[in-house]
Amino acid sequence: MAGKDWPLWEVFIRSKVGLNHKHVGSIHAADAEMAVENARDVYTRRSEGISIWVVESSQVFASDPADSDALFEPANSKIYRHPTFYEVPDGVGHM
Amino acid sequence: MKEQNLADLEAAFNEKLKQDIRIEPKDWMPDAYRKTLIRQISQHAHSEIVGMLPEGNWITRAPNLRRKAVLLAKVQDEAGHGQYLYSAMETLGASREESIDDMHSGKAKYSSIFNYPTLTWADMGAVGWLVDGAAIMNQVPLCRTSYGPYARAMVRICKEESFHQRQGYEIMCTLMKGSEEQKAMAQDALNRFWWPALMMFGPSDEASTHTQQSIDWKIKRHTNDELRQMFIDATVPQAELIGLTIPDKDLKWNEERGHYDSGEINWDEFWQVVSGNGPCNAERIAARLKAKEDGMWVREAAMAHAEKKKARKAS
Numbered sequence: 001m002a003g004k005d006w007p008l009w010e011v012f013i014r015s016k017v018g019l020n021h022k023h024v025g026s027i028h029a030a031d032a033e034m035a036v037e038n039a040r041d042v043y044t045r046r047s048e049g050i051s052i053w054v055v056e057s058s059q060v061f062a063s064d065p066a067d068s069d070a071l072f073e074p075a076n077s078k079i080y081r082h083p084t085f086y087e088v089p090d091g092v093g094h095m
Numbered sequence: 096m097k098e099q100n101l102a103d104l105e106a107a108f109n110e111k112l113k114q115d116i117r118i119e120p121k122d123w124m125p126d127a128y129r130k131t132l133i134r135q136i137s138q139h140a141h142s143e144i145v146g147m148l149p150e151g152n153w154i155t156r157a158p159n160l161r162r163k164a165v166l167l168a169k170v171q172d173e174a175g176h177g178q179y180l181y182s183a184m185e186t187l188g189a190s191r192e193e194s195i196d197d198m199h200s201g202k203a204k205y206s207s208i209f210n211y212p213t214l215t216w217a218d219m220g221a222v223g224w225l226v227d228g229a230a231i232m233n234q235v236p237l238c239r240t241s242y243g244p245y246a247r248a249m250v251r252i253c254k255e256e257s258f259h260q261r262q263g264y265e266i267m268c269t270l271m272k273g274s275e276e277q278k279a280m281a282q283d284a285l286n287r288f289w290w291p292a293l294m295m296f297g298p299s300d301e302a303s304t305h306t307q308q309s310i311d312w313k314i315k316r317h318t319n320d321e322l323r324q325m326f327i328d329a330t331v332p333q334a335e336l337i338g339l340t341i342p343d344k345d346l347k348w349n350e351e352r353g354h355y356d357s358g359e360i361n362w363d364e365f366w367q368v369v370s371g372n373g374p375c376n377a378e379r380i381a382a383r384l385k386a387k388e389d390g391m392w393v394r395e396a397a398m399a400h401a402e403k404k405k406a407r408k409a410s
Binding site for chain 1: 119121122123168171172175178179182183185186190191192244247248255394395397398400401404405
């Protein structure tokens, strides 16, 4: 009996103008149009969104948590990318 | 080497739990943790879906348009909650369809409360007030459960659930301001739903097989008896406020404990209903099976249509 589920889609919602789309969960649907409609019914019953993106879950390629240390190491070691790394005299005011 | 690997993974997993860092779908987790979560989340999802039936029973007979619109919105929420939970369960690699089939075959359980019938309009009050009230008691701590997708689903659910309880209590308040018959109807609904609502928290701590492990894994944050006590303490004053009597002759405030003492739950009834012999078990499963079978051609047709559209686009 298995294997008859409709494809799975990941749902992203823009909650209001000016904000980015954010992942909220997933939904089953036969196609993209239906995925948008189902996502509306499941994830925006209380006006949580003004725009919906759906992406078929099988199309998402994700980083592997086991590789996180190596993957993000380049950023961890570059603290000079943050403004607080630099010393400036107190008198300079806001910079 | 391989064993060493496993030990490292397990240590990293335990360290995350210790630090209250959420476990996410692609993180390594012990098989038993995954299995426990699939069982608990699917059971929770099935409860939301079956939970639509006792209230759906009254949508067409709600006493006025306001009540009807509210009840419809509540039942739609339950459907949505089922969807959030199934989607959280799927992040663990479980199949939604297989899980639903397991419910239909009786292999997977849902909350026993939904195996009781909703006989009068007052039952809509009692269900919202007590059943959703008990559900909230269970669910609020689950917002901090250790598995990320489950915790996030619970945050959404809890936000939506509080209207459910308030609308139920409002129905009870309205009835208690009405005629003698209406008051008697409200009391009768409380009489029938009080004990089943207490049973919603599951077997007592001594009889609960899963509790300790689930607490160690931070899936559960309180034991069944702790949650049950919290529910009793919160609900008794709400009943008294509107003139309802809790149907428990042993119920008494215990000054020393700072809690209500209460009578013994009929565990025999609980296990009977869990094992399929409640008043509505067969009816509920039959209704879910009918929905699945009657809707099958629609789902198949939608898929065929989508494939045809895709093929047309490609050519």
